[in-house]
């Protein structure tokens with residue numbers, strides 16, 4: 001494994017902001033699952049079978065479904081790598097809880113594809129097409145360093161795709177009759193908020209621990225956002241993109257990071 005580019009000299013600085021024990025976490029997961037199943041059970045059968053959306057909606061939504069599903073699939077892999085290589089136990093614990101969350105998100109998004117009747121052979125080509133999140137996640141999947149994975153995927157990507165953009169996605173889907181996707185987005189965001197907050201706590205202590213870490217984190221931010229630019233191209237996702245950058249800068253700039261100059 002390559003040598004880590006930054007480290008936390010004093011790991012006792014990092015505390016899980018949710019302060020979750022294994023017992024608390026399992027109870028929370030169970031409550032979340034129950035709530036999700038109740039929300040899903042309340043969706044009318046017609047909507048759940050994708051008979052309330054137009055054929056044009058489904059055609060256009062396939063790349064959005066792929067962005068959702070493969071981001072979650074990627075997350076289960078990279079967060080497992082982050083857990084395996086975690087430099088200290090408190091951080092490993094946060095990664096392991098997240099692994100269970102991402103697994104649940106992945107299952108929700110798989111069910112969207114299935115209920116919408118999209119044949120599995122079309123899923124991956126939709127994600128590999130230009131204009132998706134594929135390039136970013138493929139990059140993260142190549143990483144081995146826990147801190148780099150958490151800064152790029154949790155702090156930058158989830159921080160950006162935080163509450164704001166999931167609300168845009170949920171409202172947009174619901175307005176077009178896709179109630180199931182809306183329920184999924186609203187469920188996922190409750191966990192993502194926790195993933196973002198431990199990454200934010202990590203970035204904060206990394207910078208406090210050694211000011212030189214800020215330059216490396218800035219570079220990781222720049223690399224990450226550049227890999228997302230193609231998702232915004234074409235103008236269709238303008239509102240999404242503004243929300244994406246807006247959510248991220250709201251957490252990053254107060255920590256001393258600077259906006260990335262981007263060609264959009």
Ligand SMILES: [Fe+2]
Nearest residue numbers: 072075102105
């Ligand atoms: Fe997720």
Ligand SMILES: [Fe+2]
Nearest residue numbers: 075158192195
């Ligand atoms: Fe997440």
